[in-house]
Amino acid sequence: MRQIALFEQGIAPTPVVKMSGSYGENQYYIKREDMIPFSFGGNKARKAAEFYKEIKACGADIVMTYGSNSSNHCRIIANMAASMGIACHIISPEENRERLYNTRLVADFGATVETCPVTEVSGTIDRRMEAFRKEGRNPYFIMGGGHGNPGTRACVNTYREIAAYEEQTGIFFDYIFHASGTGTTQAGLVSGKLLADAEKRECGQPVREQKIVGISIARNEERGREVVRQSIEEYLGVRYDEVYRDEELIFTDEHCMGGYGKYTPEVAETIEEIMKSDGIPMDATYVGKAFHGMRRYVEAHKLQGKNILFIHTGGTPLFFDFLDRQNL
Numbered sequence: 648m649r650q651i652a653l654f655e656q657g658i659a660p661t662p663v664v665k666m667s668g669s670y671g672e673n674q675y676y677i678k679r680e681d682m683i684p685f686s687f688g689g690n691k692a693r694k695a696a697e698f699y700k701e702i703k704a705c706g707a708d709i710v711m712t713y714g715s716n717s718s719n720h721c722r723i724i725a726n727m728a729a730s731m732g733i734a735c736h737i738i739s740p741e742e743n744r745e746r747l748y749n750t751r752l753v754a755d756f757g758a759t760v761e762t763c764p765v766t767e768v769s770g771t772i773d774r775r776m777e778a779f780r781k782e783g784r785n786p787y788f789i790m791g792g793g794h795g796n797p798g799t800r801a802c803v804n805t806y807r808e809i810a811a812y813e814e815q816t817g818i819f820f821d822y823i824f825h826a827s828g829t830g831t832t833q834a835g836l837v838s839g840k841l842l843a844d845a846e847k848r849e850c851g852q853p854v855r856e857q858k859i860v861g862i863s864i865a866r867n868e869e870r871g872r873e874v875v876r877q878s879i880e881e882y883l884g885v886r887y888d889e890v891y892r893d894e895e896l897i898f899t900d901e902h903c904m905g906g907y908g909k910y911t912p913e914v915a916e917t918i919e920e921i922m923k924s925d926g927i928p929m930d931a932t933y934v935g936k937a938f939h940g941m942r943r944y945v946e947a948h949k950l951q952g953k954n955i956l957f958i959h960t961g962g963t964p965l966f967f968d969f970l971d972r973q974n975l
């Protein structure tokens with residue numbers, strides 16, 4: 648098994664940059680998680696760095712995961728496995744037949760993609776894991792989207808970087824917005840905040856109010872919040888309602904626009920605008936959609952004079968799929 652130098656040395660804090668617009672008379676900053684220097688970066692690269700440690704520790708010779716082979720998650724896991732010189736086996740729902748740049752990259756990395764009906768996914772995973780073990784192989788399984796404790800831990804690191812930035816600059820964020828999918832990123836951010844707040848209280852330092860808002864890109868609010876809650880409990884090992892008030896968990900499904908991958912012409916306009924004004928590419932499935940959702944949220948809640956941080960969670964290859972669709 649080969650090492651990945653970047654993951655060995657640890658990911659350096661990603662840049663936080665002030666944005667040019669002041670929509671709703673707020674100050675906007677963006678944390679460029681898309682600039683993590685592995686496979687176009689993003690939160691999946693950050694999560695992969697944590698899974699990498701687990702894979703190394705158990706000496707796995709094959710990485711197995713679940714997800715669409717056009718997803719950012721599958722691209723990064725396939726790339727990681729290729730870098731490590733180990734095999735990658737992806738179970739993909741056959742309902743998804745989209746061929747995007749990620750699909751091509753996954754194929755180039757040499758991953759095996761096994762499709763099955765979405766209803767048979769969990770059985771297929773179990774059977775395949777068992778078959779690998781019978782062959783004398785040592786498979787490591789990663790849940791779809793990099794869900795699970797290592798993924799959550801990765802996003803706790805993101806929060807730590809944000810807190811360090813606030814400390815260094817004296818700029819404190821009243822709101823943190825991001826695209827929420829499996830909820831792992833949100834669980835990590837909230838867990839990171841809970842841990843940081845607890846430390847502050849212990850040192851007798853004041854804890855400022857800060858809202859973390861997940862803009863759902865597909866899931867409905869009830870299901871979305873439930874998964875975030877479970878992930879926090881699993882990671883912190885405490886009961887959620889002992890450490891966090893339910894009304895503090897903001898997961899809004901008002902900007903799903905009909906589901907995964909769907910978006911309105913306004914999202915497309917926002918993406919073009921931000922690329923022109925700030926030179927930041929955003930995809931239409933996650934980041935552009937969530938950025939647009941954030942603006943709607945700011946408007947609906949009449950936020951003014953706030954410091955707002957938006958987390959750019961990556962997905963750059965999907966930006967090019969977006970361009971292809973726009974026929975520019």
Ligand SMILES: *Cc1c(COP(=O)(O)O)cnc(C)c1O
Nearest residue numbers: 828829830831832933960961962
């Ligand atoms: C996966 C993904 C998300 C969602 O992250 P979760 O941790 O699953 O909520 C957001 N943005 C991009 C670009 C992603 O690839």
